[in-house]
Amino acid sequence: MTTAIYSIEVPGAPVVPGETKPRIDSINVDGKLTTNMDGVNNMHDNLLLGMKLAGPNARCLGYRPMNGNNEPGPYKWMTFKEVKESATDIGSGFTKLGASAKSRVGIFSANRIEWSLVDYGCCVYGQISVPMYDTLGMEAVKHMAEETEMVVIAISPEKLTEFLKLWADLPLVKTVVVFGEIPKESVALAPEGAQLMTLDNLMELGKNDGHAPLPEISAGPSDAYTICYTSGTTGRPKGAVLSHMCFLSTVNAARNRINHGHIPTLDNSDVHLSILPLAHCLERCIHAILSGNGARIGFNQGDMRKVVEDIGELRPTVLVGVPRIFNRIHDQVWAQVKARGGIASSLFSYAHGVKRANLKMGSNTHWLWDRVVFKAVRERFGGRLRLVISGAAPISADVLDFLRVTLSTTVLEGYGMTEVTGPSGVTYGGDMQAGSVGPPLGNSMYKLVSVPDMNYKVDDKPNPRGELYIKGNSTFSEYYKQPELTAETIDTDGWIATGDIGTFNEHGNFVVIDRRKNMFKLAQGEYVTPERIEIIYTDCPVIEQIYIHGDSLQSTLVAILVPNEEFLRREIEGSFTISERASKPLNNLCMDQDVVQLMMNIVKSWGQKNDLKGFEIPKAVYLESDPFSVENNIMTPTLKVKRLAAKARYSQIIAELYAKSNSDSA
Known part of the structure; x- marks a missing residue:
């Protein structure tokens, strides 16, 4: 058992x-927060540093071009020099179009190589x-364009038709x-006085147009780099203004961890598969860290259903995902193990148990089991993974341990939010004790503040408990054009209240134990944190997604539940009374009251198994x-439930669930 201390007062x-x-x-033994690296004053400097470390002709950004049969080919790479030159042409083109320094340029696209080129430009x-x-x-797109007074928007082809409807x-x-390419019929739809052009046209304008690219304009560390709109689980997106320092200090804090051996070294031999949305701060920071260390970034082909193919082609050494992705991997592997049965299944379970026990000793490698049992799992990810990071939402201890055991590599869990430039903290590489999200990165500091109304106090024993506040060089400056909301979020000393309740454990790591935001009180006075309950239930293999709903006028919870079809059918097949219905279409199964009761039993038993209190277990589903x-507006792009949207969509069903639940208990 490790006795290391990962954060200090x-x-x-x-x-x-x-x-x-x-x-x-x-x-940071001197008590000072990490800032930008000397000589790296903006994100363009960060790219140039990566080019210096890797070499101008080293690979930088890669993508899979389609062949004549519309099938993806092998990865094609742009060098650091080519990326730098393309970025200069793009930025110069924007300037010639009237987007001067500090003008806002929109990027409306899924992850692709052009996204990064425009951002670098x-x-x-x-x-x-x-x-x-x-x-x-489109309503959110219109809101962002109006609020930030964008003069130029870079857009992917599949979004053009919808955008043309609101451009006027x-x-x-x-x-x-x-x-x-721009469809001919689209050109005529541009409003009077406005124009459509391809990215190639823009780059040609920036490079030529009778004269060379315009002189570069160097931003300072405190200048705004980006306005990141939070997707919002409860309302309209709001724009967090993040400076170059926000990202540069995060990059440098990660570099310090690397230099101290707490994160694997990164260089041009490393390659990352970009999966999470670049409009999300976590993925953006990962790109900044990798680029600044001269590593490579490969983009997926744009279809999440084909990510496995991209992994096989790219064979990444770095993979960053959200818990839902890793939960699915965990469930699929264990399902295959159980289906195999016999000695193979027993051997996998035994080897997993041995290695999981060894995690307490700070080891996740084994001379035999890694070669005999877990090699197949590693090969599913290309066989070269050196660093895996989970972020954007809490991940269960079971899944985190599973990743460490089966992948036999460094697996980290991060914590953060848009307002602190994504990851404000992350676990140490040698810390294999699941359950915490690590200490703050060197550019941030944490403190806990008592929440008496929830009975969390900083003088609680054995460890303090309270709401987490964050302050540092990664904190945002303001919500764009929303001073009142900014004042509500950042206190006079620069601290940001996260809404997460937690404690510092014996190693100085932050452990999330509750949630203040979205908390509500039931009719009998019990406080409920629905997100914590949802996290517990999404670890259940039979439950793919769940929305927990409560009302201060009701004494119980109800749930909208999306079952995992594969595991649901297995449960039905194993049922003595309804096994013959397992082959029915999923929508028919979801309407079958016997199946609903089966799921209700699973919900109850899973809640009890995970120590949920009686009032935290839904009484109707x-x-x-x-x-x-x-697409149906129930999830944010980082795969979190949008609570207001879910409540509105299922309001009638929720009312019916309460009516039935209250009738049954009468």
Whole structure:
């Protein structure tokens, strides 16, 4: 068992009643927060540093071009020099179109190589990029374009038709740059005085147009780099203004962890498969860290159903995902193990148990089991993974341990939010004790503040408990054009309340134990944190997605549940009374009251197994055959439930669930 300490109290910090002393990364023994690296003053400098480390002709960004049969070919790479030159042409083109320094440039696209080229182009000439989740919907796109007064938007072809319908309502947007060919019929649909052009046209304009690219404009560390709109689980997106320092200090904090051996070294031999949305701060920070260390980034082909193919082709050494992705991997592997049966299944379970026990000793490798049992799992990910990171939402201890055991590599869990530039903290590589999200990175500090109304106090024993506050060089400056909301979020000393309740464990790691935001009280006075309950239930193999609903006028919870079809059919097949129905269509199964009762029994037993209190276990469920998604507006792009949207969509069903539940208990 490790006795390491991963965070320390800030030396000389005063005692404030109702608060813990601020804690910082134990690497920062002088008590000072990490800033940008000397000579790296903006994100363009960060790219140039990566080019210096790797070499100008080293591979930088890669993608899979389609062949004549519309099938993806092998990865094609741009060198650091080519990326730098393309970015200069793009930024110069934007400037010639009227987007001067500090002008806002929208990026409306899923992850693709052009996304990064446009972002780098903005860095060269001081424009502020405003990424848009490509699945947010057009009302949100219109809101962001209006609020930030965008003058140019770069857009992927599949989004063009929908954007053309609202372009006339955005008079400030004079140019739309398309990643690819522009259909002839679309050209005539541009509003009067506005224009469509391809990215190639823009680059040609930036490079030539009778003279060379314009002189570069160097931004300073405190200048705004990007406005990141939070997808929002409860309302309209709001734009967090993030400076170059926000990202540069995160890159440098990660570099310090690497230098101290707590994160694997990164160089041009490393390659990352970009899966999470680039409009999300976590993926953006990962790109910045990798680029600044001279590593390579490969883009997936744009279809999440084909990510396994991309993994096989790219064979990444770095993989960053959200818990839902890793939960699915965990469930699929264990399902295959159980289906195999016999000696093979027993051997896998035994080897897993041995290695999981060894995690407590700080080891996740085994001379025999890694070669005999777990090699097949590693090969599914290309066989070269050196670093795996889970972020954006909590991951269960079972799944985290599973990844460490089967992949036999460094697996980290991060913590953060948009307002602190994504990852504000991450576990140490040698810390294999699941259950915490690690200490703060060197550019941030944490403190806990008592929450008396929830009975969490910083003088609780054995460890302090309270709401987590974050402050540092990664914190956002403001919500764009929303001073009142900014003042509500950042206190006068620069601290941001996260809404997460937690504690510092014996190693100085932050452990999330509850949630203040979205908390509500049931009719009999019990406080409920629905997100915590949802996390517990999504670890159940039979449950793919779940929305927990409660009401202060009701004494119980109800749930909208999307079952995992494969595992649901297995449960039905194993049932003595309804096994013959297992082959029915999923929507029919979801309407079958016997199947609903079967799922209700699973919900009850899983809740009890995971120590949920009686009032935290839903008393009625509705089975939904149509998964929650970004497209149907129930999920955010980072795969979190949008609570207001879910409540509105299922309001009638929720009322019926309560009516039935209350009738049964009468």
